Amino acid sequence: MVGQDPPYIYGIISAKKVLEQKLPSAQALFLPIPRRILFGIPHLALSKPESPLMMEPAQRVSGKWNAMRSYILKRLLIMIPTFFGISVIVFIIINMAPGRPGTLRQTGDVGAYMRGEQTQESVRIFREQFDLDKPVLFNARFAITNEEILALLQKIPSNSKVANMERIHAYERLQDDGYYIIPQLIHAMRTARDITLRDTAVYFLRTNSQRMIPYPKAETAAQQEANHTVSIENAMLSNWRYQPESPEETKQQIIAKWNAWYDEHQGRWQYTTAGKLRMFFGETRFAKYWRNLLHLDFGVSLVTRQPVMQTMVSKLKYSISLSIISLLLAYLISIPLGIFSAVRKDTATDRVVTSSLFMLYSLPSYFVGTLLLYFLSKGSDYPRLRWFPTGGWSSPDSMQLTSLGQIKDIGWHLMLPILCLTYGSLAGLSRYMRAGLLDVIRSDYIRTARAKGLSERVVIFKHALRNGLLPILTLLAGLLPAVLGGSVIIETIFGIPGMGLWLIDSIYQRDYNVIMAEALVSALLTLVGILISDLSYALVDPRISYK
Amino acid sequence: MNYDTETKMMEGPEPPPATYAAIVWQQFRKNRPAVFGMWCVIILFLLATFAPLICMNQPLYFASNGRVSFPVFQSLFNRNIWENSVDIFFNLLLVLSPVYLLGLFLAKGHRLWLGARLPVLHFLLFLCILPASIFGWKNPLYIQKPIIQYDVLLQNAHEQGRNVRAIFPPIPYHYRQTNPNISGDPPSRQHLLGADKQGRDVFARMLFGTRISLTIGVVAVSIYVAIGIIFGALAGYFGGMIDLVISRLIEIMFCIPTFFLILTLAAMVERRSIFHVMAIIGVTSWPEVARLVRAEFLRLKELEYSQAALALGLPRRRVIFRHLLPNALAPVLVTATFGVAGAILIESGLSFLALGDITVPSWGELLNQGRLEQKIWLIMYPGLAIFFVVSVFNLVGEGLRDALDPRLRK
Numbered sequence: 001m002v003g004q005d006p007p008y009i010y011g012i013i014s015a016k017k018v019l020e021q022k023l024p025s026a027q028a029l030f031l032p033i034p035r036r037i038l039f040g041i042p043h044l045a046l047s048k049p050e051s052p053l054m055m056e057p058a059q060r061v062s063g064k065w066n067a068m069r070s071y072i073l074k075r076l077l078i079m080i081p082t083f084f085g086i087s088v089i090v091f092i093i094i095n096m097a098p099g100r101p102g103t104l105r106q107t108g109d110v111g112a113y114m115r116g117e118q119t120q121e122s123v124r125i126f127r128e129q130f131d132l133d134k135p136v137l138f139n140a141r142f143a144i145t146n147e148e149i150l151a152l153l154q155k156i157p158s159n160s161k162v163a164n165m166e167r168i169h170a171y172e173r174l175q176d177d178g179y180y181i182i183p184q185l186i187h188a189m190r191t192a193r194d195i196t197l198r199d200t201a202v203y204f205l206r207t208n209s210q211r212m213i214p215y216p217k218a219e220t221a222a223q224q225e226a227n228h229t230v231s232i233e234n235a236m237l238s239n240w241r242y243q244p245e246s247p248e249e250t251k252q253q254i255i256a257k258w259n260a261w262y263d264e265h266q267g268r269w270q271y272t273t274a275g276k277l278r279m280f281f282g283e284t285r286f287a288k289y290w291r292n293l294l295h296l297d298f299g300v301s302l303v304t305r306q307p308v309m310q311t312m313v314s315k316l317k318y319s320i321s322l323s324i325i326s327l328l329l330a331y332l333i334s335i336p337l338g339i340f341s342a343v344r345k346d347t348a349t350d351r352v353v354t355s356s357l358f359m360l361y362s363l364p365s366y367f368v369g370t371l372l373l374y375f376l377s378k379g380s381d382y383p384r385l386r387w388f389p390t391g392g393w394s395s396p397d398s399m400q401l402t403s404l405g406q407i408k409d410i411g412w413h414l415m416l417p418i419l420c421l422t423y424g425s426l427a428g429l430s431r432y433m434r435a436g437l438l439d440v441i442r443s444d445y446i447r448t449a450r451a452k453g454l455s456e457r458v459v460i461f462k463h464a465l466r467n468g469l470l471p472i473l474t475l476l477a478g479l480l481p482a483v484l485g486g487s488v489i490i491e492t493i494f495g496i497p498g499m500g501l502w503l504i505d506s507i508y509q510r511d512y513n514v515i516m517a518e519a520l521v522s523a524l525l526t527l528v529g530i531l532i533s534d535l536s537y538a539l540v541d542p543r544i545s546y547k
Numbered sequence: 548m549n550y551d552t553e554t555k556m557m558e559g560p561e562p563p564p565a566t567y568a569a570i571v572w573q574q575f576r577k578n579r580p581a582v583f584g585m586w587c588v589i590i591l592f593l594l595a596t597f598a599p600l601i602c603m604n605q606p607l608y609f610a611s612n613g614r615v616s617f618p619v620f621q622s623l624f625n626r627n628i629w630e631n632s633v634d635i636f637f638n639l640l641l642v643l644s645p646v647y648l649l650g651l652f653l654a655k656g657h658r659l660w661l662g663a664r665l666p667v668l669h670f671l672l673f674l675c676i677l678p679a680s681i682f683g684w685k686n687p688l689y690i691q692k693p694i695i696q697y698d699v700l701l702q703n704a705h706e707q708g709r710n711v712r713a714i715f716p717p718i719p720y721h722y723r724q725t726n727p728n729i730s731g732d733p734p735s736r737q738h739l740l741g742a743d744k745q746g747r748d749v750f751a752r753m754l755f756g757t758r759i760s761l762t763i764g765v766v767a768v769s770i771y772v773a774i775g776i777i778f779g780a781l782a783g784y785f786g787g788m789i790d791l792v793i794s795r796l797i798e799i800m801f802c803i804p805t806f807f808l809i810l811t812l813a814a815m816v817e818r819r820s821i822f823h824v825m826a827i828i829g830v831t832s833w834p835e836v837a838r839l840v841r842a843e844f845l846r847l848k849e850l851e852y853s854q855a856a857l858a859l860g861l862p863r864r865r866v867i868f869r870h871l872l873p874n875a876l877a878p879v880l881v882t883a884t885f886g887v888a889g890a891i892l893i894e895s896g897l898s899f900l901a902l903g904d905i906t907v908p909s910w911g912e913l914l915n916q917g918r919l920e921q922k923i924w925l926i927m928y929p930g931l932a933i934f935f936v937v938s939v940f941n942l943v944g945e946g947l948r949d950a951l952d953p954r955l956r957k
Binding site for chain 2 (some may be wrong): 063081082085086089090094129223358359362363364366367370371374379381442481488489492493503504508510511515518519522523526527530
């Protein structure tokens, strides 16, 4: 009976249309529309342009595929803004948070900014290299006023009466504002009555006037020429400095040089409106990140200096094998288990199954993992139970084994983590399966099927099962991204060098590019998961069509 | 035959309940595991409240040279003993509990009404006191007194042969009291559940960990339920552009894995306190609630009674909050109950990864110690405690879900 759809459903132009426009359709009144379809599925509509029963079978299939293709395309297009939104939110969270890599706070030594020039310089270069000196979303540095910079400069000298924290903040701001505040610094240098203030301004002029090479991968002669000009200027400017204790004459000479240089190149800081706009949106961390992302470049890890993409690919094999195996196992066990206990509802076996699933559902996986390691691993207090290794992906000497031996070795290592990952999703899935099937069994069409005299087996497996599978398919959307982040704790406990462990490590070390890449990849996986689950909805339930 | 007589024939003399809450309550009561879970939750709250009377290094009763004092009660708001506000909250509850119980006893007819409002009342009271307590403004709840080591005092007195009487709580240790001599000791008669690495009594930490877990669960869930209700109600009621924006936001938040977001946020906060953890869980988990409330509002606003309420000239605000919201809350209640269990799990997970508040006695932190040191009493007891609390809340949640589902009603 499953192959033949109930004709009254396709007999209607569009159930949704009927509901929206309140067309007086006699059939609509008798249409049993499951609530799930009206409210549950956002992008799929319950409709068919014409009855597929009237078409030739081949035509039916190709029509379905065409509709499916355009539907997938449409969904993929909708994904783009969503993905952009996700990247905005994650980017803001990661970058707005306090505690930045390569700042004074991490290199220590607060007051000695003048003395520790070398470390300051490396911090500055580090931040510039990774665009950490840029504002996060919008760049309004063309609007910085002279007074603002003067106020900041006043906080810097060690005899100024401000808290240490405030001095660090001022220092960081002056450092990060970089090239944009050269005019303000020059202004401060020219007008400052206080000599220390002037000296501070000159100090910042020197560091801030250093520019990045415009074409790091220069190919044409013109580009190399441009690079050369910038580096010559950088070298020249970096020599225009003096110590606070140098004689006033030298100081005046240097200041004169700065004045002349600025007067010559003043045009660099006079922005047009278009230039301001470009700067406002373009010269930000976010814009730079997206520019790289469009080339499928996730940037470089701030800690290891390795490309994130490369590391991610090498880490993926651990996480994917771990989660795919456990996901498969969970689905393979939970569906029969759910059916079993739904069919035997309210019997003793059902009670046992349900309550043990409930227990498993509430057991935190890190507790189980720790217990398993305590009792069953090599470090166990019970010599007879030392069955499994204490963690890791493979034994240190696994390279000497045969390939079969290596697989065995890895399997032996993965046994406990897979057990931990499986039981949690298994419990959830079976409970959903049972609830979903019970929901269906209670419905009218099952009663009809039974009344027709069909055997219980046919009723359950042919009529109820397909609808009962729906809720479990929705869960797939959530389980797919678990490939990345869901096993953070398990990977930490068992020391498996996969994505989860990497994520935790990079979170500890504020490795922005890695965190961002992981967030984006798992968000993408979620989006794909949702799409797959919607499509599989349609595969299972023939009443749903693509629109 | 009308409904009355029919039910009377089936169920005996009990009249059919009048209000929705009463119907749900009647359904809920029939579900034995759920009722068991509810009692467990109540007992957990009582344990958390009366923890200082069970487990404290100050004597309940102290008599020296005819002078009698009750040091536990005197120290309930001593900032040198209780650093964090969660303890102050529960100690305030402990002090006020006779008043509340009396209120519940006297207000027999309104027990349900009062029982639902007392926690809110207490929380508001606490909130009023909180800023003053934190900043040390003049305030009866802000006391800083030196900690008297009564066990040392007692020993000295006995050596000198003075007549001193003291009655300690059953477990005479405080959860922050360290004793290097017992570092990492297994369970013994003095320390029922052993000691941790810093030489703190595990039983004390477990007991006071109840406070932390319950607070985390309830507060984090209240935060995200509030956010979710506001967003969901706005989107569902007004529709149009607002709905579009909020729906997109919900969709985006759904796609960011919550635990990932929480981990990132937690790692980004410098000097995390337990309130940061609550806030983080709160601001990341609202989309589910918003989605539910939005769907309910979409349904409810089309019903006649809301049109009627508008036609009567009631302001929109009143229609939304007094007429529509109470009817939209049923699914939220279920989600919230499961959410408490989820929040407790997340907090323990964060502490387990050393991303929680290190100053509070969290079960996850104990478990992490057990894992690192391979001490079974540090693994078993906190793990079982987390398991117990989570399953208890899940039981209640399931009971509520079934009680609210009209299709399951007999």
